[in-house]
Amino acid sequence: MAAKRASQKKLLQACRNCHKVLDADKTVCTDCQGNALTTEWFGYLVIIDSRHSDVAKKMNIEYNGRYALKVR
Numbered sequence: 001m002a003a004k005r006a007s008q009k010k011l012l013q014a015c016r017n018c019h020k021v022l023d024a025d026k027t028v029c030t031d032c033q034g035n036a037l038t039t040e041w042f043g044y045l046v047i048i049d050s051r052h053s054d055v056a057k058k059m060n061i062e063y064n065g066r067y068a069l070k071v072r
């Protein structure tokens with residue numbers, strides 16, 4: 001449990017609604033509670049300060065976290 005393994009990108013999912021990147025075992029988005037999840041996504045974006053990030057503003061990201069740049 002304590003060991004931190006590098007996550008494999010292909011096992012992650014992204015939310016089609018808000019672009020949040022989620023672990024493969026999730027069935028709903030932790031941000032918007034939507035269930036439109038997909039493994040077809042590209043680009044990895046980590047927001048650590050959404051209030052002061054231009055990228056976050058551009059993508060309408062309100063919360064800190066991992067996001068996909070493009071979702072199919």
Ligand SMILES: [Zn+2]
Binds near residue numbers: 018030032
């Ligand atoms: Zn979402």
